[in-house]
Amino acid sequence: MAAEKWMLQTKRADFQEIAEKFHINPVTARIMRNRDVVGEEAIRRYLSGGIGDLYDPRLLKDVELAVRILIEKIQAGKRIRIIGDYDIDGVCSTAILYMALRRAGAQVDYEIPDRIRDGYGINVMIIEAAFRDGIDTLLTCDNGIAAVEEIRRAKELGMTVIITDHHEVLNVDGEEIKPAADAVVDPKQKDCPYPNPEICGAVVAWKLVKLLYEACGMGEQEWMELLELAAVATVGDVMRLQDENRIIVREGLKRIGSTKNIGLRKLAEKNNLDLNHLTAYHIGFVIGPCLNAGGRLQTAKMALALLLCGMDGEHGPDAPQPEEVQAEADRLALELKELNDKRKAMTLEGTEAASALVDQYYQNDKVLVVFLPDCHESLAGIIAGRLREKYQKPSLVLTQAENGAKGSGRSIETYHMFQGLVEVRDLLTKFGGHPMAAGFSLPEENIGEFRRRLNENARLTEEDFTAKIWVDVPMPLEYITEELVEEFKVLEPFGQGNEKPLFAQKNLSIRSVRVLGKNRNVARLSLVTEGGYPMDGIWFGDGDGFLAEMGSCRRMDAVYYPDINEYNGNRSLQIIIKNYQFR
Known part of the structure; x- marks a missing residue:
């Protein structure tokens, strides 16, 4: 295991002034400063920013050109094929573009590379197959920016190519090497003025769709119906939850409880999740891995089919009936959950084998x-x-x-x-x-x-x-109140770049420890501060290993997050211990 070093955040600001101006606790103000939220406008966006605070899609280089090309192709009845990717971002991007283009009247289908047969991204086989199928326009999402040779082949065949991606542009000796596509929409291009280059592929697609819908005379409400997928992809692709990414995820989580997406509803149901109380954690560690499981062990088209259940605009006598759609979504959601359970077991086995090799040869x-x-x-x-x-x-x-x-x-x-x-x-x-x-x-x-x-x-x-374990505030347990714990909810959603805040308390006395859980993976501690203030602490991990490490020690330093324990109608304060050092 890697050595640990506890570090205290020391970023400065007038926390009392911020607290008074925005009606928050100075501790909350300090946490925001530690996340580099600086200035009144940034603080306002962080605390209460909404859809109106998102950046204008027109700032994305080539996005208006891409929309003009798509409108021309739709009006001319040309066939468009979306080329996605097999991870959660690629699947959500494909779903967003497919639903939007269908809604706009396009003749559109999609292809997602097979992870093992095709590898990552668009390739020559996929391009030549599209050409044989009579496809006029290729539209990539979450891939394509590195496909220089592949896009050259598409242009040789006379195809129109639009790239939407969010990956790094190849830079050799200071020069960007980009494919010769008809339009390249990627916020990481050096000459792209978009203020937030750290958006995922699904958000790039969602932003393009906003302009496409505007050009087709469709209202913003239809565009907003795709927000949940942009939010799921942002968390699932581990984007930094800062700036507009945080707004997208926060607003997406608010809407997901009433989502029209049958597939998302069924997937939550199979994992015993309440969509009205879904957090970024549930997306990152439950929903996301299930959507990724198809692409890992079978085909990403399973996850895409789930997200498109009842959402692809099919009408008429041959269209699936509501009960058929529900049954298909139910089947796909269950299959993806079972695949993810299988993936977990295989991952554990592979991790143990890899660790053994590192310990033996590569330390x-x-x-x-x-x-x-x-x-x-x-x-x-x-x-x-x-x-x-x-x-x-x-x-x-x-x-x-x-x-x-x-x-x-x-x-x-x-x-x-x-x-x-x-x-x-x-x-x-x-x-x-x-x-x-x-x-x-x-x-x-x-x-x-x-x-x-x-x-x-x-x-x-x-x-x-x-x-490095970064501690936000060395906060005595005596300072914790239910009101403060509730206030910390304004800091959500937590994730990459907006981590759950951590606090520290030194020299806690350990009165008792109990190991709980069927797998003995929880330790409940009765703790007392030097001032005599008692509070329970919870640690998740190998309970017996914790006891063995503790030995005869009866004092500890703890890095923690405060929480409210609700049991049998009673509420009490407790701390969730993230890191510890015995004394």
């Missing part, structure tokens, strides 16, 4: 490169993420593929993974990604050299491998 490496030939390739990214969490090192997991090896990586804040791959691109057959995550392919015989050069190039120190 001293700065960048972990682990080859698991027998692992299902769709799990590589999840396992890489688990290694990153455990060792606090950039981690890349490779599996055996049809033409060599395929890999997926997850990084730490101090290592730009996409740039790391750019530096060894001569060893790779294909790659793409972000600073914090990447996917790639390479010949199997290159794996050793790939590992060696990544480590040789990595400018990382031991300090980078220490997990």
